[in-house]
Structures are given as structure tokens and as C-alpha cells.
Amino acid sequence: MRFSILKKALGSRNRNNIPSLFNSTRPLSLLFSQSQRPSFGIAFDIDGVVLLGSSPIGGSPSALKRLYQESGDLKIPYIFLTNGGGFRESKRASELSKLLGVNVLPSQVVQGHSPFKQLVNRYENGLIVAIGKGEPSAVMTEYGFKNVLSIDEYASYFDNIDPLVQYKKWTIDHANENTTIKENTKIYSQRVQAAFIVSDSVDWSRDIQVLCDILRSGGLPGRETGYQPDLYFANDDLEYQANFPTERLGMGAFRIALESIFNRIHPNALEYTSFGKPNALVFQNAETVLKQLVSSLHPNAHDVNQANPGSHHFKTLYMVGDNPSVDIKGAHQAGRPWFSILTRTGVFKGKKNHAMFPADLVVDTVEEAVDYILRREFTK
């Protein structure tokens, strides 16, 4: 019973036992000399771990504060590793800073759609459509895509494409959308090369309709059947914990709805690629980001490893999440140096460990998780 042993170990200590080293106000570079560069890092899920909706949970503000110097400088390398998204990393970092009371850097925010930036070269100047709440086209434009439209704007070029539009009194705010298309371009005659589900679709009936139109026509809605353009999802979360007693449907549910309908109206089954946890590549990328964070925080200009953060070695990387099939399964699949910690503030509410995807440790809150990590690392 891995869970019981760890709980017992945790229970036998209290916060006051954390070594005085850890309460130091010295910067990271002084805390960890070159030979002592931090041998561990932490990745926190956001929804259901540090926030429910926009409310901090599980003592997250005080837990995170312990990862900083009193001066406010970062002490312990950590990132947010979320399947959520819809906003640029810089904007999300600013929002998290306000909600949690600590200074979150844009480089500490890794979202479900972050891997999309690696696909820029594949689509060059081809038209792509970005779907989801927030500012999906602004996200894609910041990643380097040159010819991107939000589905809100794309759909607006086709009269009557949404038969329910008269019943929808949307107030669509395009103010934050960095549209790269010139107004006089004939959008409806341009073939869509790919569709990216950046974040949760808001208007499912319109989005599923327009995606089916794009995907079954070879990228030209209203035309004959054609080959299916590429389709990417930022994550495949079936459900997630928000600010309601039971879980809410996520992007995975949207994918199931789209796929089930598409497969009924098209001879070939829907093809798509999903990113996000539990994909092992996401955890490899998180490790790289944490190494870069350590490197950027280390002020020693003569550090030979600074130019090559990949050479840094973490003994342990902690994944603190609430979703067994996403966070815990993902960390487990990624293998060493990942160590999984499951909280009870979100999707998982069990008394013991999760049966199918057991975590290395189960705790009630993120505060307990941080408590455990700091004790474990600084009493070795």
C-alpha cells in the first residue's frame, strides 16, 4: 500500500520541521550553487487543483507563496501544466498572478495548445481556422501562424451556414482577435487547410456544423465531398472539475459529439490529433520547460550549462493533479523522473487511491502536496 506508507510518513511530520534553509530569502542562485542546482521541479494542474473557476482552492495562494523568496523572486522551479487554454500564455500568467498573489511568468504557463506552435511550418500561408473560448486566433497568431481566422469570423463569411443564428443573440467581441486576413479577401473560396480546437467550443451547434462543413468538403463549406483537412485538439479531457458539484463536460466530450456526427454523414471516419495530458510528449516538453526555467533563473553568466539547459538533470519532477486519467496516468506513462501527487479538490474524490490510475501519493489539497514535496526534498 504505497498510499498508506506515504500518508504515514507525511503524518509524522509537521510544517515546522522544514529545515531553515528553505525559509531562506536568498535568491535561487545562492540557495542552489552550481553543484546544488535544484534537483527537483513541480508541475501543477490548474483547474481542480489551484483554482475552481476563478476561485483559489486547497490553500493554493499560501502553498505557492512558499515557492518564492520573501522578496517575491522564484525559489523553487515550478510550472502550471494545464490542458486548458484559450488565451496567450502572457495573459494567462498575468491572470494567475492576480488570482494567486504570486508573480507567475509567461514561461511558467504550459497550456493544452502550446504544442500547436510546432506546427507553424506545416501550414505556411494556408488558411487555418481556430476554435474555442477566449482568443483562439490571437493565440495562433502569436505562435506564428500567418493566415488564421477564428471560427466566429470564418462563419460570418457564409450566409445561413448556422440555421439557428436567429436564436442566438451573441455579443461577439473581436477586439482581442489579431486577424491576419485582409477584409476584401474572398474567404469562402479559400480552402481551409486545418482546424485547431484551441480551447472549449462555446457554440457547439454552430461549431460542429461549420467543422462538419469544412471537414467533409475538403475545406470549402457548401461544396461537394472532399478529402478531410487536418484537425487538432488541444486536449481530449472528457470531463473536468469546475465550480459545480459534479464534473463539467470538456473538449473530449466535444470531440465525441463531432466525431459521432461526422462519422454518420461522411463515408470515412474522422481523423484527428489530440494533444494535452496524458500524452507523454506533454510531460517531456514540461521537463524541457522546467530546465529552461532553472537556466533562466540562474544568474551565473559563466554557467557552462546555461546555453544547453537540456544537460540539467532533475532527480524528481512532481506532477500535482486532480484527474487520475489525465494527470496521474500521464505522469506514470512518462516514467522517471515524474512522481505523481493526486489531490481531492477536483475530479478525484475517493478516500483511498484511484483504482485504475493510482498516484504515488494522495493528499487532500495542493497545500498538503507542497508541504510533502518540501519536506521530502529538504530533509534528505
Place this chain on the structure above:
Amino acid sequence: MRFSILKKALGSRNRNNIPSLFNSTRPLSLLFSQSQRPSFGIAFDIDGVVLLGSSPIGGSPSALKRLYQESGDLKIPYIFLTNGGGFRESKRASELSKLLGVNVLPSQVVQGHSPFKQLVNRYENGLIVAIGKGEPSAVMTEYGFKNVLSIDEYASYFDNIDPLVQYKKWTIDHANENTTIKENTKIYSQRVQAAFIVSDSVDWSRDIQVLCDILRSGGLPGRETGYQPDLYFANDDLEYQANFPTERLGMGAFRIALESIFNRIHPNALEYTSFGKPNALVFQNAETVLKQLVSSLHPNAHDVNQANPGSHHFKTLYMVGDNPSVDIKGAHQAGRPWFSILTRTGVFKGKKNHAMFPADLVVDTVEEAVDYILRREFTK
């Protein structure tokens, strides 16, 4: 080749051959004596046959005008038999009258949700939720349901039930909703007995979420898993022809989305009942409605059959539709006295007949269909 023969027969005549009897301005009762009461009737589908969106098509206004006296009184018994809905039959009749330029009676409008009225006794005072565009709760209240809420209003009693609500700037118009619930009733503690999909869901993400909440919890969103309350759909149309070059997703697509997601989050498969064409019961009901129409139009108070319209006998009932798998399949399954006519103004666009569900006759427009019917009936 049934199609070729009929087309040839049609082609050998022209409109001027219609007997003078038919151009009479005498009322129905004089046109058809007791022994001559109309031996035929017509059921028209609406979308893709007489209207595309709110635009008349296929010469529908002039075609329908031929079914009336010059005085405007009805001459030929006909009804609209649509899978659509969302509004009370009286309101829809008034709207059709304006769009088509003829006087349509409420009793001539049979919608997908019309059979719901037969379920009133089953739910007595139990809470039911009505879903769809238009005025779903007003429809259900007019049918006699005593404790009905639209899903718009029902969802408003649960904070945070829709995690995307902040992205939806809906302007919900409750003005036309006949709410029968007292304001101070604790809605969230009342168990929902049944959910009725009256017409097309507008806000799929919210409606699928709230329906999953109702259906998996035994009618109490946010609570533990329970037995599934009853679920009814007014139709199961996968696609329909509206005012866009290719077909639009209908209630059947919504059902597939809901069912696929529900079956992933609940141990038991979704159970539901669908009404609407091609269900044979819909055609039996249409025959009854047409008999009642003949009876109500017959002014002879001494007519022994007036009190029992079921005794009237139609030799032929014409179903004029655009959707082979809905209108034609349905008429064929219903059998005699149904005769199916397929138009090319909607879902069906083939040159010959439909391969899987061949109609008794294929024509280009509803005008050609009426032309054929009148020639056939009055040159016998």
C-alpha cells in the same frame, strides 16, 4: 420503372385539362356531396418543399392557392406534416398564412411535437423540462402539462451549471414563455420526471451538459447517479435542407451527440423515444387529422358521419416531401392509402428516383406535385 411511367403520364397532360368542376367557387360541401366527400387529401412537408428558411420555394404560394376557392375557403383537404416545431400550432398557422398567402388553420398544422400532448396524463404534476428553439414551454403548457420549465429557465436555477456561460452573452426572451412554476419554489430540489426535446436545441453545450446532469442523476443535477428520467425527441432528423447549399444538422444529430457523450459517462446506455416522420404512427395520426378536417368543413349538421370522422374513407392520401428517408420511407411504411411524391427542392436532388427509398412519383417542385394530384383526381 414506376418513376418513368408516372412522369410520362404527367407529361401527357397540362394544367388546362383540369375539369371545370375544379375551378368552381362553390364551397367544399357543394363541391363534394355526401356521396362525393373528398376521397383524397394531401400532407405537405414544410422545410425544403414549400419553404427554405422563411422563403417560399417551388411555386408553393400558387400551388396552395389552387387548393382554395376564390373566396379563400378551403376546397381540398390538406395539412402540413412537419418534423419541425418550437411554436404553438396556432402561431405556426398564422406565420404560414403570411408567408404563403393562404389562410392556414391551426388544425392544418401537425408538428413533430404534436404527439407529446398524448403524454400529459403520464406526468400529472411532475416537473418536466422542455428544450428547443422558439417557445418550448409554451407549447407544452398549451398541450396541458402543468409543471413545465424551459431548459433556459431551469438551468438558471443552478449556479455554475454551464461553465461556458460567461462566454455567452445571450439575450433570453422569456416574454412568450408561460411558466407555470411559482417563483419561490425550490426548483433544484424537485426531481425532473422527463425531458422533452420540442425543437432544435440552440445552445448545444449547455443543453447537453444540463441533460446529462438531469439524466444521470435521476433528475437532480449535481447529485449522485440515479435512474434515468424519460427522454423524448420530437423527431430524429439527422439533416434537413435550409437556406444553405448543403444540408444542416438537425435534431437527430443533437440526439447522436447527447447519446454518444451520455454513454461514455454513464454505465447504462441512453434510453429515449423519438417521434416524427418516418414513424408510422405519425401518418396514422395525419389521416385522422385530415378526416377531422373534412368533417369540420362539411356544413351539413345532419351528416351522420360528422360525429365520427373516423368512418370517412380516403382512397388516396398524398405525402409531398423532400426527404427520402423521412417523408418517403414514412409514407411507404404507412402503406395504403398513402402515395408518396418526392420533390427536388430540398434534401433530395437526384435526377431519377431515390435508390433506397423510391417514391411513387418524383417531381421538381411542389407546384408540379399539386398539378399532378389535381389532374389525377379530377380526370378519373
